[in-house]
Amino acid sequence: MFDVNSVRRDFPMIVNNPDLIYFDNGATTYKPQAVIDAITSFYHDYTSNIERGEYPTAIMADKAYMNTRKVIARMINCQDRQICFMGNITACLNQIAYGLGRDLHEGDTVLISYAEHASNVLPWFRLKRDKGINIRYVPLDMQGNLKLDELEECFDDSVKVISLAYVTNVLGSHQPIREVCKIAHRHDALVVVDAAQAIGHIKIDVEDLDVDLLCFSSHKMCGPDGVGVLYGKYDLLQQMEPILLGGGMNARFEADGTIILKDAPERFEAGTPDIEGVIGLAAAAEYLMNIGLDDIHEYEKELRSYFIDKMKKLDNVEIYNPDIEAGPVAFNVKGIFAQDVATYLSTKNIAVRSGNHCAKILHNLIGVDQSVRASLYFYNTKEEIDRFVDEISKTTLEATIDVFL
Amino acid sequence: MANIKELFNDQALMRELLLDHYQYPHNHELVQDGTYLSKHMASASCIDDITVQADIEDGTIRDLRFDGVACTISTASTSIMTELLKGKTVEEAKRIIGEYMKMINNEEYDSEALEEANVFQNVYKQANRIKCATIGWDAVKEIIEEKENNG
Incomplete structure (x- = not known):
């Protein structure tokens, strides 16, 4: 299994933005120096x-x-x-x-x-x-x-x-x-x-x-x-x-x-x-x-299970895909519009995507039009998940509004 | 005399105002009435989906309503707009909309004209959300333009 800290040094975006939590890998991924x-x-x-x-x-x-x-x-x-x-x-x-x-x-x-x-x-x-x-x-x-x-x-x-x-x-x-x-x-x-x-x-x-x-x-x-x-x-x-x-x-x-x-x-x-x-x-x-696609998959599974266990403990979120093995976490903070959650997170230096994610007939299945999607990759870490979940626990309607004041 | 702009430096008051208009939006029901002009803002973004209705007679906005799925800023800004423009003449409304757009674009503007809408004075700092603060206002602007073009 690869060492995630060593992997992170291969990515200039991570080196140059050490405090940015990038959980929008479903949209695009970072590029290694190579x-x-x-x-x-x-x-x-x-x-x-x-x-x-x-x-x-x-x-x-x-x-x-x-x-x-x-x-x-x-x-x-x-x-x-x-x-x-x-x-x-x-x-x-x-x-x-x-x-x-x-x-x-x-x-x-x-x-x-x-x-x-x-x-x-x-x-x-x-x-x-x-x-x-x-x-x-x-x-x-x-x-x-x-x-x-x-x-x-x-x-x-x-x-x-x-x-x-x-x-x-x-x-x-x-x-x-x-x-x-x-x-x-x-x-x-x-x-x-x-x-x-x-x-x-x-x-x-x-x-x-x-x-x-x-x-x-x-x-x-x-x-x-x-x-x-x-x-x-x-x-x-x-x-x-x-x-x-x-x-x-x-x-x-x-x-x-x-x-x-x-x-x-x-x-x-x-x-x-x-x-x-x-x-x-x-x-x-x-x-x-070189890193190994099987190892990448194993690591992503481990990250996701760690992530979802922590998210499930929050009572202010609704998760749409709790049982998926690997892949993004799709959720909403109860009572807050998805885009407002994403804007709030951006002020905490966290990048996620919100909206319907170009899947505009998915609402037929999950019953909501909008969601927040946190999508991770093999260069993300459990420490980032900890910080993310902590910020989600503090995401209130008042906090999301204060962003605009 | 306190400048109206200064009143809006009170963060708690501003938050209260926004929350109120988001959770209990004013004029938040459409009517089935042929005299109303209607604008569905569905293609402006794939997120906010707002319909605005206006009853304009004799150069005056007699009623203004809206409905739809939208974020806090879209909902609150449209709600505040309906209160602000209702009862105004079309000419007054056009001037207020113009001042509002100046504020949203971080230009000099007449804060006295905007009353509660001053609460959006800092939205320009969230550049990707400016559209949310203008979607309802753009709808009314388009309704007025169509009304004027069609006589």
Whole structure:
């Protein structure tokens, strides 16, 4: 197991802000020095565009960019050619809905859940509006866990796709994707997984899961902003129409309108990509693998159980996901609007997120629109939890109002 | 004579005022009445969701009401606004709204015109919450503009 104090020294944000408690890792994560160095080196030593540059720095940039495919492929257990880089995970999910949507017809069904983030809801809603597909919701328990024993009943001949978060973004429910794939595949449906809140927190093995398409964002796994990773079974990637057309993704085109696309993954990478971001992502993945994803998960479980035990002892809070193993704590301070709690905490140098967290149909499940989300990562500590819980115990309506006076 | 601004240096009094308007907001019920103009402020943010209704006749705001889900500052600022602008002429209301916006943006303003709304004089220090203090006021401003444009 890693030493958290030594890990903390790898992160300039922590070193430079020693009193700030950052519990907003569900929104984005801090970057270790190694990631910053990788990006800086690209700009200091070999800035170039990728593909077809014949000079040394361009070849270096090419190599570094391609290396990230290798590193990510090793991280999630697939081949390099199954890793496509897009602008963020939202772009990936839109690509998936667009690509699969071309083969969906009126009356076809896509299964999602009430706990999905907007980016795994709205692209499917557009298909409902434009193509007349059905959207149906899989059964969840009150803490967002998929009721696996009732899943089979959701499938009929109309179901073509099931698209779920691996770990849901407000409640942190960890869905049994392997079993979902088995059931879905028995019914010839494709499985799409939004792994935004899972990547960097648990070990993901796409082959073992047998998932068809899976995507995640670099910035939620200690990597830079501006990169989404789309993984797919190769045949599926080869069949899928890219949402963006342009340079770098076509092999040739003629005046008569003929277009020959490159093979995946390049066909999904139109235009100059976020080269610095992709290069930084490799450094992030290497960093996390060195620490060990299993150890990260174990430590997060330990933190969460410590955290939730202390939170449960407070009588001024209502917790929506007390039994989740790892992941964020979603709660409200009784009688106080979530955003006011977050503003109050900010005056105590504590960063959390409040609101509906882009999961705007989750209220159908937990009965409230707004909550406070405290999301931790492997560089957080029990001492921070102690200070956090202490501040929550002092969060009164009067205290939250005084912030504005 | 004490300046009204100085009265609002009493922290306990200010807190009391805000708490009161948050927990027991005034004019906090919408009416089903076609003479009222209505503005639903749902797309300003994904958090506060406020509807404001105004009955404006002969250049005077005869009634002002609101409802919705919102934080302390949105609720209290809209509640105080309804009390302040009710009964005012549209011209007076426009001037008061202008002074309020100056205060919220930390500019020189006429504190006498704002009465209880002076309680928000320090909201500008929480930069990301300025919208909360203006959402209801913006709604009335838009209602007045629409009324003037449509005659």
